[in-house]
Amino acid sequence: MKTILVVGGAGYIGSHIVKQLLKAGYHVVIFDNLSTGYRKAVLGGEFFLGDLANRDDLQRVFQTYSIDAVMHFASFIQVGESVHQPNKYYQNNVVNTINLLDIMLAHGVKACIFSSTAAIFGEPQIIPIDEKHPKNPANPYGRTKWMVEQILADYDKAYDLRAICLRYFNAAGADPECQLGECHEPETHLIPLVLQTASGRRKSITVFGQKYDTPDGTCIRDYVHIQDLCQAHILALEQLLQGASSAEYNLGNGEGFSVREVIETAQQVTQRAINVIYGDNRAGDTARLVADARKARQELGWNPQFADLKTIIQHAWQWELQQLKATE
Ligand SMILES: NC(=O)c1ccc[n+]([C@@H]2O[C@H](COP(=O)([O-])OP(=O)(O)OC[C@H]3O[C@@H](n4cnc5c(N)ncnc54)[C@H](O)[C@@H]3O)[C@@H](O)[C@H]2O)c1
Ligand SMILES: O=c1ccn([C@@H]2O[C@H](COP(=O)(O)OP(=O)(O)O[C@H]3O[C@H](CO)[C@@H](O)[C@H](O)[C@H]3O)[C@@H](O)[C@H]2O)c(=O)[nH]1
Numbered sequence: 001m002k003t004i005l006v007v008g009g010a011g012y013i014g015s016h017i018v019k020q021l022l023k024a025g026y027h028v029v030i031f032d033n034l035s036t037g038y039r040k041a042v043l044g045g046e047f048f049l050g051d052l053a054n055r056d057d058l059q060r061v062f063q064t065y066s067i068d069a070v071m072h073f074a075s076f077i078q079v080g081e082s083v084h085q086p087n088k089y090y091q092n093n094v095v096n097t098i099n100l101l102d103i104m105l106a107h108g109v110k111a112c113i114f115s116s117t118a119a120i121f122g123e124p125q126i127i128p129i130d131e132k133h134p135k136n137p138a139n140p141y142g143r144t145k146w147m148v149e150q151i152l153a154d155y156d157k158a159y160d161l162r163a164i165c166l167r168y169f170n171a172a173g174a175d176p177e178c179q180l181g182e183c184h185e186p187e188t189h190l191i192p193l194v195l196q197t198a199s200g201r202r203k204s205i206t207v208f209g210q211k212y213d214t215p216d217g218t219c220i221r222d223y224v225h226i227q228d229l230c231q232a233h234i235l236a237l238e239q240l241l242q243g244a245s246s247a248e249y250n251l252g253n254g255e256g257f258s259v260r261e262v263i264e265t266a267q268q269v270t271q272r273a274i275n276v277i278y279g280d281n282r283a284g285d286t287a288r289l290v291a292d293a294r295k296a297r298q299e300l301g302w303n304p305q306f307a308d309l310k311t312i313i314q315h316a317w318q319w320e321l322q323q324l325k326a327t328e
Pocket of ligand 2 (some may be wrong): 169207
């Protein structure tokens with residue numbers, strides 16, 4: 001049985017992956033400092049409370065377990081915050097990642113799956129965006145992720161550390177069995193905020209900007225179901241464990257939805273009125289991000305099952321209603 005270390009496995013995406021890895025029969029060790037994650041979101045495996053900034057924590061986990069591959073989800077993730085507090089982002093997303101890579105090398109662990117992002121591309125020159133599209137991140141968050149991708153390429157050349165970088169567009173939705181879902185505090189992502197407005201947990205949703213160069217003036221994003229992201233990770237892991245070379249894959253559905261379209265779809269799904277306020281642009285946002293994910297389909301055999309925005313929102317709504325019940 002292969003042992004997979006999931007760094008950041010108590011977070012939104014990591015916790016869903018842990019569930020799917022366990023289902024697929026892996027031995028899973030979770031390393032997380034719970035800065036933005038939740039212990040209760042870790043549904044199984046062996047949990048290790050530790051911080052990537054602390055080399056002793058890392059040393060302990062690598063000494064305790066014989067790890068075959070690492071999946072690295074731990075980072076700070078808010079585009080807007082990264083503009084105002086870049087030091088926080090460079091420290092955790094870059095410096096702490098180097099700690100992780102160096103401890104991996106020290107223990108001969110040379111396979112890694114890295115959570116990258118569409119934010120590495122910046123304002124796109126061509127839509128949809130394929131892997132070769134120029135990288136020109138528009139904010140410090142995106143720059144940290146692009147830096148790590150470049151560090152990984154150098155580590156491959158110098159130390160044979162193989163890495164698959166999965167560039168998610170907008171991760172969304174929830175576990176269809178409703179055991180897990182998105183739970184960021186504070187929540188900054190569009191779909192959960194819209195649904196919290198529909199459920200009454202929030203008074204309104206503010207649309208950030210209406211003068212973008214898009215048909216309705218609001219930003220366009222490519223929303224991808226968390227369950228489909230899990231499938232891509234497991235396929236990438238299988239390839240890595242079989243000796244595949246380093247690679248990068250864009251993960252999205254190839255269809256973009258504007259902020260307004262997301263709100264309209266949420267209204268249809270929830271059958272609730274959603275109070276909308278129009279506000280200024282958010283720092284660091286780009287007008288349009290849509291993926292060309294053909295490479296993942298061809299090389300990984302990725303076959304998204306929940307590409308429909310309605311389904312993504314339905315699953316997130318099911319989760320929101322459950323969260324609401326828990327707070328009542
Ligand atoms: N959510 C998205 O739409 C999206 C899109 C593209 C890429 N990503 C990337 O996917 C990854 C996971 O995102 P998420 O939405 O699950 O975020 P999240 O905040 O829910 O999860 C991150 C997890 O990492 C842990 N963590 C952070 N710093 C740590 C440290 N120094 N040591 C140990 N643990 C630490 C947190 O406690 C948390 O459990 C991130 O790397 C993010 O950049 C997310
Ligand atoms: O209250 C809100 C929140 C968001 N938006 C807009 O909705 C869109 C989506 O925003 P959000 O859900 O915050 O996602 P992004 O900023 O697109 O970033 C996400 O998606 C990126 C990849 O595209 C990831 O790298 C990031 O980690 C992740 O936060 C953007 O146009 C925002 O301006 C609003 O109008 N109002």
